[in-house]
Amino acid sequence: MILNLSILTGLAVLWLGVLGFVIPFNASAISAPRLFGLLVLPPMLFALGIALWRRWRAAKEQADQEAEAAAQAAAQTERVAQARASHDAELCERQHAVDCRAVWVDVIADPLPAWCDDAPAQTAWLASEPADGEEERAQALSTALAQVFEAALAEAPGLAYLPLYVLAGHAQDGRAMLEQTRTAWIEAAEASGLELPVPTGKFLPGNGSINDRVIALLRNDPTQPGLLVLGCDSPLAAQPEADEFDPVDPQQAENQRWSGQPGQAVVLQLFTRPGLQAAEAGETSQDQADPYQPYWERTQQRDGDAGGWGRVPAEWQAGLMALAPIARVHQSRELYQEDGLAKGNKLSQQLRGTVEAALINAALRPLPFDPAEAGDDQSHELAWLVHNCGGVDVGGSRLAAVATVLSYFQSELNPINDASNVVTEFGDVGGARGALLNAIAITRAAALQKPVLIAEFGAHNQMIASVIRHAATEEASA
Known part of the structure; x- marks a missing residue:
């Protein structure tokens, strides 16, 4: 104005x-x-x-x-x-998972752990006795392989049409291992009395945990309904005859304190892509498609479609579908420290982030874009721990660090009574350790109907955390 x-x-x-x-x-x-x-x-x-x-x-x-x-x-x-x-x-990429429908395991244990008594259907645990001589121990692995394959084919002969991936062993040559696997499969197929193809065994590609590699394989080839993963190794077979006059190797004794006594394990696991359904009558089989056409040029099936059965004939699909999912396998998270893992509280801090990432991958711990949108935290639902922290005289520090992490996530899991230590239960199983840890977690998740945490330590500078969840009710009853 x-x-x-x-x-x-x-x-x-x-x-x-x-x-x-x-x-x-x-x-x-x-x-x-x-x-x-x-x-x-x-x-x-x-x-x-x-x-x-x-x-x-x-x-x-x-x-x-x-x-x-x-x-x-x-x-x-x-x-x-x-x-x-x-x-x-x-987050969707991290939480991609696959279904596990069956597990067959043959281990040297006398007796089997008590939790094997509660093993649900589709999780077969067989116990073998250790052989005496070197030749007998070498033959024992082939016998265990044939027994596992025979049990699997007796339950679902259609497994013969799925790709078979083998985990590399520590005590065997690669070609000899694949040939041994092929021979054992032929013996099992002959014992079944059926004319079944012999899968072309090949080593599981990729690096990292078994679960990550399986998920990547099924995502990269949507035409495959599933796959078999075989872990078999026998450090016991490579163990020379003990001589009381030979001096004890200090390095070998130290390794056995962390890895356990030489043992043997054969683990076969069946994984399928999520949402697998039986093909309807009249649908075109993948066998009728052009075998030289790359899968990315074929008509891809949408979620819920009945296609994507690969080489599996229609008459064997019902048998595979009868094996309902028993567990869901999620991606893992790896912790690697070039200078070695820390000890005490620092180790707990290192493991906390790794375990939290594994819980997020399994959708047990929310990771919202906006903290105000955070959902329920289900980390406390962990009901079992599977680990290889080491023997009772050396694994205390690792187990204490894992227990501290579980306490941070408010889990009531007892790391001693509610846990499986493969080092003390099964010993050193070499290259089959990862598969054995997975099989135990799948068995316990299916039995308890609760999530299970795997803590796998590699040497002294690596730790892999992964979570196995039980299958949803509608999936298990499908």
């Missing part, structure tokens, strides 16, 4: 100066109303124009500011939406 009066006064003075010195006129010749209009109206009109211009400019600036603020808000909303979409996509 004061500014407008000042502008009006200034314009009036300026206009009077113009009339007095620039534009000569005779005031006596003009009537009073015209003289008043000549002296007053021009300054008022100029002042009104300036006021209107100032108001227009202020309105324009305000509109520009509002438009800029709206553009910034829209850009921020778009960035948030993109970040949320990226977060959701990453």
